[in-house]
Amino acid sequence: MLPRAWFRQLVLVVLVVLAIAAVVHARAVQDSAAAVQDSMRFDVSWIGAQGRIEAGQLEAKVALYAALRRPQDARAAEMFYQILLGRLDSWNVGGYRDFLQASPPSQQAYDELQALLTSVEAEFTDLTKVDDMPALLERLSPVSSIIDRIGAEASISAVAKAAAIRDTLTERQTIQDYLVTTLLIAAGVLLVLTALQNRNLRAAHKAVQQASERYAYSARHDPLTGLPNRTAFSHPDHSLFRDMANRRAAVVVIDLDGFKVVNDTWGHIFGDKLLTAAAHRLRDLVGVRPGNVVARLGGDEFVALLNVSDEAEAVAFANKIIEALKRPFEIDGSVTTIGATAGVALAVDDNWDTLSLMADADLAQSHTKSRNKGTVGLYDPGLRERVERRLTLENQLRTAIEKKExxxxxxxxxxxxxxxxxxxxxxxxxxxxxxxxxxxxxxxxxxxxxxxxxxxxxxxxxxxxxxxxxxxxxxxxxxxxxxxxxxxxxxxxxxxxxxxxxxxxxxxxxxxxxxxxxxxxxxxxxxxxxxxxxxxxxxxxxxxxxxxxxxxxxxxxxxxxxxxDRSFLQNLDTDPLGLSIIQAVLVLARKLGAKVxxxxxxxxxxxxxxxxxxxxxxxxxxxxxxxxxxxxxxxxxxxxxxxxxxxxxxxxxxx
Amino acid sequence: MRISAILLSAAFTVATFMALPAYAQSEPVILTIDGAIEGGKPVDFTMSQLEALGTATIVTSTPWTEGTPTFDGVPMRVLLEHVGAKGETAEVLALNNYQTSVPVIDFTTYPVILATKMDGEYMTVRNKGPLFIMYPFDAVPELQAEIYLSRAAWQVRTITIK
CATH class of the missing domain: 3.20.20.450 (EAL domain)
Incomplete structure (x- = not known):
């Protein structure tokens, strides 16, 4: 694993390298573009070549006129004289002038050519008035060779310039090659870093996931017995019940009888072991059918969600649970016996709610515990009414005496x-x-x-x-x-x-x-x-x-x-036994000296x-x-x- | 619209030919357009006939001139429409026998003119006249390339539409 500080520094270095590469590349591209531009704009040799053609034309037209003496040839020769002068003018501007100034032999040739053409200006004003055409031809004969001299120089210059441009381009190319290499290396480094970071992230993600699974488990389970807790029990999978025809949900709340005595007598550690043993017994018993769940509500209270067909099955199952819990527990070599009281509540339809079923079952359980400890009590709507009435009476009893009720x-x-x-x-x-x-x-x-x-x-x-x-x-x-x-x-x-x-x-x-x-x-x-x-x-x-x-x-x-008690009088008319008991009590009372x-x-x-x-x-x-x-x-x-x-x-x- | 433009230009052409004898002796032909054009026969132009088509202006520097001259001349698009050019290429031949080939699409893509004046003066042959194909090099930097520079022919004499 890469330390974070190292990773940051590496990323920073890669970023700086990339930034430098970007700047160098931009400059290289600019230079290359400028070099290409250069090569196109000032191809002096090309302009020179045109001049060479024009000079040839001039000589040809003059020769033609000298031979045939046709006026149109004279006009043509005069025009090409003008064209050549124009060419000389254009060599005196821009890139060509730069070249001439940089090349003394060319400049000398240019000046020579200019002087030569200027010297025949009068003749070319009207060629038909010139008598000695061969002499004019003779005077014009160096024009082509002078232009060739310039052209040769221009060509050398152009070649040199082209070479310089090529060198620039090659240099830029090399730089760009280096840049590409640098970028590839940077990309490679980044890839490696990303892979490392990914590995770290994966590890972190796995750790977080494991932690969250652990927390999710402990949030939904009782740490002592390993059973689901109240939270988990409150959200069961309803679909397990809906998918099965004629199945109903029943909740059984189970409270151990006499656990407190065991806990007080044998200590908490023993009590915890007893709870765990009871939990395992419950789990083995309840978990036999899909949809069944048993959870620990807290203390010595457990709750089971059962998948049953009817009320009788629910009660029978609850009795089975009670019987199972009444069997002796062997803990740390000693045998302990406790009891349990259960309350059962059944869902009336598919739209049941665990919490209210649990409340009903709990009510049935506590009601049963107060009357018939160690048995199973079934919830009925009347029970809630009775309990509510009892609560009402209990609340109002205090003031009832004061109010003389x-x-x-x-x-x-x-x-x-x-x-x-x-x-x-x-x-x-x-x-x-x-x-x-x-x-x-x-x-x-x-x-x-x-x-x-x-x-x-x-x-x-x-x-x-x-x-x-x-x-x-x-x-x-x-x-x-x-x-x-x-x-x-x-x-x-x-x-x-x-x-x-x-x-x-x-x-x-x-x-x-x-x-x-x-x-x-x-x-x-x-x-x-x-x-x-x-x-x-x-x-x-x-x-x-x-x-x-x-x-x-x-x-x-x-x-x-x-x-x-009044119960002995109820069947006094028909049952002689009641009367006999009364007589026996009378005898007994007389011996004890008590009135009856x-x-x-x-x-x-x-x-x-x-x-x-x-x-x-x-x-x-x-x-x-x-x-x-x-x-x-x-x-x-x-x-x-x-x-x-x-x-x-x-x-x-x-x- | 298009038909009326052709009719109009045809009427113009007829008028030009009818008027031709009157100017024939005083003004020389400086431009001939032939090839794939309306009527199939070469059309000659004198300076005033060209300028009668209407002019436009381009101010630009070139590799062959000092500073940034002002060029006036007939838009090439207008000129080719006038003769009813039907080709895709204009083969340009100059007085100095320089030849270049210009795609007609250049004239609709850029406001190219056939310049007759530089800095308000008619151009002599010595000064690259009388006609100079001019692109707006300064206004459109993409034109500052060898291919366009080679199309900017001077001392233009004949345009053949192909």
Whole structure:
């Protein structure tokens, strides 16, 4: 390779050489042209030759007249005398004069000729008057030889001049030869330089191309797994799908379950190896059909574009992917197992857009992950609506409490035997200005996820404690609290403050928790619940009999009340099994010293059946729907007052 | 147009011949044009007959004259049109027996004249007269070549159209 500075200098030298050559050539051409011009203009010998002919004519005419004495010959001789004089005149101008002046013998001959012709001027005025023609002829006889002398000199001069011109031309020719050689050499040098430069350029071009290919690759690929990245995935080859009849595009978003734990436990390097192994498994599985692509979206999230015939095939393929990822990975000699959750979205026609399909699949995936981890969820348009509704609710939940859109309704709990009021349960209601009444089953999980549950919980307890004061004395109020409230521990302060502010006796407040509270951190849950119970507040186990239904937690905490889930009452009329379970729970509760409340009593038949089993307390639409405190107060005034028996039973059971 | 020009020139020729006897003795013939011309017979010209065709002027230097003389004379194109020349070459013969051959196209390409006067004077035989074919050498540099110089004949006497 030629250094750049060298190349520039060489080019400069070549340019200078070319410029000099151009100047020299121009001058040479000019000189040559001048020499040629010279050779044409002043051919003195040619003019001399004409003079020689004219002199001959003169002598011939004079001789003819001398012989024949015809007047017309005399006139002709006189005319040729004039012509010859004219010739002499023309030798006295321009190039011929230059020649004469340069050649003394010629000048001498010219002068001699001039003198000779002048001496016979009188005779040639009228030749017919000349008697002695032979004498005139004799006098004219040297004319030709004088002209010959001049002609000879002119010829020598012309030859010399021609030689000089030829020399000039030859010299120029030589110069031009050199110039041509120089130009050829310069052209050769330039060719070589160009070739070298071309080679450099080709090398540079190749380097740039390689670099750009490298960059293009890294711009479209995930450096860790080597899979295409999100950018590359967003621009697939649609034609692969269009060209195949009855084929549809499906996007599967795959999220590894439990990867974070692996990463935290075994370290990032191990995590990266696991991701790479998972990526290879995905690639081997997905890449079997043309048009299929698998990419890494980032983190432990992957996405596959599948070429399928229908929804069932897409879901089956997604399940195959999940199963493949669930198989153990052997990394660095140790075996690790993780799971994966997938969301599937299918294109409805040929005009699909990867990004929106990906968004749909992602939605299905995250929705599935929150409910059925480790499975495949299929996107449907309703899902987006639900998610959007959830987002709307989540956004508006914060202000809903301030605007008093969320408030408690109360449902009565009655003594099944006497029909007397034994308590009320506060149930949160959200009356949304646009969406109407929203069930707690919908908005409480949202509140739990967004942290708004603390505000709602505190508000509900405050309201319940305050409203309870409007109820007959000794009628307790039950409030549902969330697992999260217990785990955070803030529930203690909330309850203590609510009791203090309202002045309600702690015995009249009952807190209901679900089984799931025991699933999280049982030790901590028991500590908090025990502390609450120490305050004098009663603790009820809500929705008993559903969920994970481990009986072990019944022995680890002293529950005041078990609330049998409404699901056991649904087929009470026809299914004796439900009744048997209720009876069994009653026996169990009696041993544990807990009261039993049956939820969801809607018919008299249910009531009669439950009465026979010896159930104490129930609640449900049969006794009254949840209603604002004012309405409940009116309802209560129409009910039998709480009997001492009821009070006695309560005191019995809490013993 | 062309026919009327020929008729006109024919009428001129007739008039010239009719007038010829009156000038025959006082003015000599200085130019004869023969060869391929209208009527096929040689046409003679006296000085005044030539000048009657109209004149043009060329101011130029030549290798044979001092300075830059002014030449007046009949345009060769006009002269040849006048005699109805039908050839491509004009063979020129001079008094000194000098012969040269001029392509007729020269007369339409350049404003060549048959000069009768140099610097306002009629030219004598000694002074290259009475007729001198003159090219505009100075005005048209390409004419400054041997071939054109050789066509500029002086002491012209006869022009034969071939």
């Amino acid at each position: 969320i408030f408690p309704h109360y449902q009565v709990q009655v003594d099944l035997q006497t029909g007397a009021l034994v308590g009320v349960e506060a149930l949160a209601r959200w009356h949304h200005p646009q969406l109407g009444l929203i069930s707690p089953a919908e908005f409480i999980p949202i509140a739990e996820a967004s942290g708004q549950i603390f505000n709602i919980g505190k508000y509900m307890i405050d309201c319940a404690c305050r409203d309870a004061l409007r109820l007959p004395a000794n009628v307790p109020v039950a409030v549902n609290i969330s697992v999260i409230q217990i785990m955070q521990g803030e529930i203690m302060d909330t309850v203590a403050e609510a009791l203090m502010m309202s002045g309600l006796a702690p015995q009249r407040l009952k807190l209901e928790v679900t089984e799931s509270v025991m699933m999280m951190d049982r030790r901590r849950a028991i500590a908090v619940l025990s502390e609450l119970r120490y305050l004098g507040v009663a603790i009820a186990l809500d929705d008993f009999g559903t969920g994970f239904s481990s009986l072990s937690y019944l022995s680890t905490f002293r529950w005041d009340e078990l609330k049998i 409340i049956v939820e969801g009593i809607e018919t008299d038949n249910q009531l009669q059946l439950l009465k026979k089993t010896g159930c104490h307390v129930g609640q449900g639409y049969f006794f009254g729907r949840p209603a604002p405190i004012d309405t409940v107060c009116e309802l209560i005034s129409a009910m039998p007052p709480p009997t001492s028996a009821a009070t006695r039973r309560k005191s019995d059971s809490t013993r």
